[in-house]
Amino acid sequence: MKKKQRQNDIIKTLRSSQEPVSGTALSEIFKVSRQSIVSDIALLKAAHYNIISTNKGYVIVDPPPKEKVFKVYHSHEEIGDELYTIIDAGGFVKDVFIIHDLYGKIQVNLLLATRADVDKFVTGLEEKKTSPLMKLTGKVHFHTVEAASEGILLAVEKSLQEKGYLIAGQ
Structure with a gap:
């Protein structure tokens, strides 16, 4: 899976989850290292996605359009x-x-x-x-x-x- 596609899928996963999703869970879903997930999250934040890191995992907060x-x-x-x-x-x-x-x-x-x-x-x-x-x-x-x-x-x-x-x- 290409990095950009994985990042899009990470956004979809976070948006569809009712609770925080851990980096470990994301790395298992996308079959990449935890470090790759951390890097993807950093790039997504830089692209202005409002992703919050909590002690239970990642949450995306989408403001209403x-x-x-x-x-x-x-x-x-x-x-x-x-x-x-x-x-x-x-x-x-x-x-x-x-x-x-x-x-x-x-x-x-x-x-x-x-x-x-x-x-x-x-x-x-x-x-x-x-x-x-x-x-x-x-x-x-x-x-x-x-x-x-x-x-x-x-x-x-x-x-x-x-x-x-x-x-x-x-």
């Missing part, structure tokens, strides 16, 4: 680029919604975390010849974006603004 709604406008052809812009800045695209004059709020979960997710979504629109919700409101729509920090949400906002997708005065 931050969330912001962005009001955006762009052409049909720019859908992929707009979503890439959010993902590349570190955001998670939770949904898309519009406010329709007659029907009110129409909302659809997107759950896009990677470029591959975006590609699949855009391909689905094309293959199924489906119109995006923004077509109902003259291209104006909203995305709820989640991120690990306010800083990431600010980076998303700045990137959307630089590309001319963001509508000011949300």
Whole structure:
């Protein structure tokens, strides 16, 4: 198992455990030395994972994600680029919604975390010849974006603004 994959699996193991997981237990699970686990934990902490070492083992404390709604406008052809812009800045695209004059709020979960997710979504629109919700409101729509920090949400906002997708005065 590659080191990066093991680190991702360590995070998953810690998140799924209801109690601290000892370094010895992790070394047995991943069939590496205890020292390799200590090194992995140090690297994960340096990567801003909030891992706490207790006398009974390691615990990960995930703060609740931050969330912001962005009001955006762009052409049909720019859908992929707009979503890439959010993902590349570190955001998670939770949904898309519009406010329709007659029907009110129409909302659809997107759950896009990677470029591959975006590609699949855009391909689905094309293959199924489906119109995006923004077509109902003259291209104006909203995305709820989640991120690990306010800083990431600010980076998303700045990137959307630089590309001319963001509508000011949300």
